[in-house]
Amino acid sequence: MLEMFSFDASVPLHLFEYSLKRERTEQHWHSFFEIGYCLEGCGTFFIGEEAVAVEPGTLMLFPPYEPHIAMAAAEGCRFTFVYFSESLFSAEDRYLLRPFARAAAWNESEWRSHRPSAFVHPGPLLAAMLAEYESKPSAYGPLLRASMLTLAVWLYRAEEARYGRREWRERSDALERLRPALDAVAARFREPFGLREAAEALSLSESRTRHLFVEGVGKRFKAYLTFVRVQEAKRLLATSDLSVTDVYLACGFQSAAPFYRSFGQLVGLNPQQYRERYMVEG
Numbered sequence: 001m002l003e004m005f006s007f008d009a010s011v012p013l014h015l016f017e018y019s020l021k022r023e024r025t026e027q028h029w030h031s032f033f034e035i036g037y038c039l040e041g042c043g044t045f046f047i048g049e050e051a052v053a054v055e056p057g058t059l060m061l062f063p064p065y066e067p068h069i070a071m072a073a074a075e076g077c078r079f080t081f082v083y084f085s086e087s088l089f090s091a092e093d094r095y096l097l098r099p100f101a102r103a104a105a106w107n108e109s110e111w112r113s114h115r116p117s118a119f120v121h122p123g124p125l126l127a128a129m130l131a132e133y134e135s136k137p138s139a140y141g142p143l144l145r146a147s148m149l150t151l152a153v154w155l156y157r158a159e160e161a162r163y164g165r166r167e168w169r170e171r172s173d174a175l176e177r178l179r180p181a182l183d184a185v186a187a188r189f190r191e192p193f194g195l196r197e198a199a200e201a202l203s204l205s206e207s208r209t210r211h212l213f214v215e216g217v218g219k220r221f222k223a224y225l226t227f228v229r230v231q232e233a234k235r236l237l238a239t240s241d242l243s244v245t246d247v248y249l250a251c252g253f254q255s256a257a258p259f260y261r262s263f264g265q266l267v268g269l270n271p272q273q274y275r276e277r278y279m280v281e282g
Contacts, residue, residue, distance in 0.1 A: 007032075011141040012085035013148065015126070015133045020072035020079065026267070027067040029231065031186075032085050033100050035151075036060035036070075037126050041077030045070045047103045048218070057108030059122055061155070063100040063175065065182060065217075067227070080126045088148055096152040099159040101175040102218070111158055120154050177202070178216035181209065189228045190252045195221050229253060230266045237271055238278040244271045 007014055012032075020043045027046060036045075038058040045052045045060060047068045054060065054070075054077075062068055070079075086094055111122075129147050132140050184201040185193065198221055199209040213221045229251040236247045248259035248271075263271055 007083075007085060011144055012088050013133070013144055014083040015080065015130045017078060017080050017130065019075075020070045020077040022072050022075065024071040025069055026234065027069045029065050029067045030062070030083065031064050032083050033064060033097065034060075034062040035082040035084075035126075036062075037080045037122055039078045039080060039123075041072060041074065043070055043072040043077040045105070052105045054105070055107065057123070059106040059111060061100050061104045061106075063102060065186070065228075066103045067231075068103065080130060082126065082129075082148075084148065088145060089152070093149065093152075096149070096156050098173075098176070099152075099155040101216075104159075106158070110162070120150055122151065122154075125151060174212060174215035175217065178212050181213070182217070185225055185228055189225060189232070190250060192254075193225065193252065225252075226262050227266065230263055233259070233263060233271065234267065234274065237275045247271065 017039070020041070024046065027048075036054075036059070038054045038056050038060075040056050042053070042055050045054060045068055047062075047066065052060075086097060089096060125147060129144055132143055132147075180201045181198040184198060188197070195206050195209060198213075199206045202209055202212070204212070210221055213219060213224055217224055219227065233247050233251045233253075236242055236250060237244075240247075242250065245256070248256065251259075253259040253262075260270060263269075263274075267274055269277065
C-alpha cells in the first residue's frame with residue numbers, strides 16, 4: 001500500500017534505523033524517494049517480481065511509486081533508511097535524482113570499483129546524518145541538505161561509470177519524460193482514465209506513450225494503472241469499513257469481475273481474505 005508520511009517542516013527528509021523482520025509482508029510504495037543502507041546482517045528486498053539479496057554495505061535506491069518490501073534472513077539485519085522529497089534539492093540540482101529512475105542496488109565491491117575521485121563512503125556519511133537528524137542542533141537543516149547533495153553527486157557519478165554515460169542517460173531520461181503521466185495517474189486513477197489521457201499529459205502519441213511506460217517503469221500502461229488501483233484498494237480494505245463494492249468503485253474499477261481478478265493476481269488473496277488477515281495482524 002502507499003505509505004502516508006509527513007516530513008519535518010524544516011527539512012523534507014527523514015532518517016532512522018530499522019531491523020528487518022523475518023517474515024515477508026505486503027509490498028508497499030511511497031510518494032517520496034528512499035535510500036536504504038545495510039549496517040549488519042543479511043536479507044532480501046522484493047521489488048515487484050525481483051528478489052535482491054542484501055548484506056552489510058549494500059546500498060538500495062528506490063524512486064517514488066516503486067513497490068518493494070524487505071525480509072531478514074535471520075535476526076539482526078539492520079538498516080539505515082532515508083526518506084526524502086525532491087524538494088530537498090533546488091530545481092537546478094534535481095538532475096542529480098537520475099540514479100533513482102528505477103530501483104537499484106549497490107553492494108560494497110560494486111560501489112568501491114565505481115567510486116568517483118571525490119569518493120564518500122555512504123556508511124559514515126549516513127551515520128553522521130542520522131546523529132545530526134536525531135539531535136537537531138542549530139542549523140541542522142542546511143547541513144543535512146549539504147550531506148544529501150554530496151551523496152547525490154557521488155551516486156550520479158557512480159551510476160554514470162556503472163552503465164556508461166550514453167546508456168545510463170537513456171535509461172534515466174525515460175522515467176523523467178514519463179513523470180507527468182505518472183502524476184496524472186496518481187491524481188486521476190479513481191476516475192475513468194486510459195492511455196489517451198496519459199498520452200495527453202505527455203503531449204505524445206498513444207503508441208509512444210505505451211513504449212515509454214515500458215521503458216520508464218517496466219510495465220505496460222494498463223498494468224501500471226491496475227497496480228495503482230489495487231494498491232489503493234489494499235489501503236482502503238486495511239483502514240476503512242467500506243464494503244468491497246464501495247472499495248473497488250472508489251479505486252476506479254467499474255465492475256466486480258476485473259477487480260477480483262486483478263486483486264487476486266497481484267495480491268494472492270481475495271479482498272475479504274486480505275481484510276481479515278490485516279485485521280488479525282493488526
